[in-house]
Amino acid sequence: MRVGINPENLLEKSALALGQVPQPAIETQACLILARSIIAATQLGVFEALGSSSLSAQEIAGRCNLNKHALTQLLDALVATDYLAKQKECYTLAPVARKWLLSENESSLYDYTISRVLAWEWLTHLEEFIRTGEPLESHDKMSPHHWQLYHRGMRSIASVAASEVVQCTPVPTGAQKMLDVGGSHGYLSVALCRRYPDLKAVILDLPEGIEYAAPLLAEEGMGDRVVYKAGNVLTDDLGTNAYDLIFMANLIHHFDEKTNIELFQRLAEALRPGGHLVVQKTIFPSKHDGQLGALGNLFFSLTSAGSNWSFSEIAQWQQKAGLVPRKPIEFRRTPATGQQVAVKP
DSSP: OOOSOOOOSHHHHHHHHTTOSOHHHHHHHHHHHHHHHHHHHHHTTHHHHHTTOOEEHHHHHHHHTOOHHHHHHHHHHHHHTTSEEEETTEEEEOHHHHHHSOTTSTTOOHHHHHHHHHHHHHHTTHHHHHHHOOOOOGGGGOOHHHHHHHHHHHHHHHHHHHHHHHHHOOOOTTOOEEEEETOTTOHHHHHHHHHSTTOEEEEEEOHHHHHHHHHHHHTTOOGGGEEEEEOOTTTSOOOSSOEEEEEEESOGGGSOHHHHHHHHHHHHHHEEEEEEEEEEEEOOOGGGOSHHHHHHHHHHHHHSSOOOOOHHHHHHHHHHTTOEEOOOEEOSSSTTEEEEEEEOO
16 A cells, blocks of 8 residues: 555656656645645544534534634645535535544544644654654653543554454463553453453553553443553563463564564563464565555654564564464554464463
8 A cells, every 4th residue: 555646637647657747746745734634624623513414614614613714725625635525615524534533433533633743743853863863762752641642542543453453363262361561542452352251451551651541441341351550561570471362562663673572582481381472563564565664664763762573573583482473464454454473382
């Protein structure tokens, strides 16, 4: 999957093929405006105001307390980019906005879209990172408000992936005890525990992560079946032969290779024989390397000390830890996402 210029007619297609289209001008201008337009419309309540209605710019402006003239420019931009539709003077939600950007939908990316203001801010430090090589370490600099945005955004993304996670995650027969490393809002643990009634999960996360994610977990009403444990997976005692399943999603890109190798050794020790270590993240296997993989790698390198590690690299760390890696699992409904699973002999 790629993001970029899509010609709308034969003339444009020919001009692009012949190198006559000024790609940098379009990709540095239009892409920025589109991203910020979607974020702004979500933050300002434009998509929510429309819902299932057909409204004029004046009506939307009244509902959201916005300037009609400025709002109209935004609405027309969203029509042109297929997030809204327009008939005469009234606007309605296009299918993509109706499915993904209404907060009431189970598959909603409403909170995730709003949380992209954090990424927008982090990317302003890209030039400094390229000059110095020093990552931003973005999680160390977040305010309470930023933490709330971040966790709600991550919970939003988890809701999209949850059904496939439950379907694909190999849970050992009779498993009772699960460790969710860096599980934040805990929604993936919740989904797995709902699927497997005998399973209970402990979410190990940093104290500041738990503080702002706990209200999201409380909304799930899972009582003592999914609980928090404040700590640091890099330094805390994880126990020996303690867990049937260790699940770690979207964490290892924060660490360098040496740290990950040591981490996997600690996790392997905490697994019971026959237990599974499931590493899930946005992963780009070598055969699928491309635009999204390279951009993701740059972003992770900027915001943390890590990288966008591949399936094969993760499998090597699992093997060094004495585990037996399985064939990678690539998700179908959430592109460029998957799991690298290993079993403890």
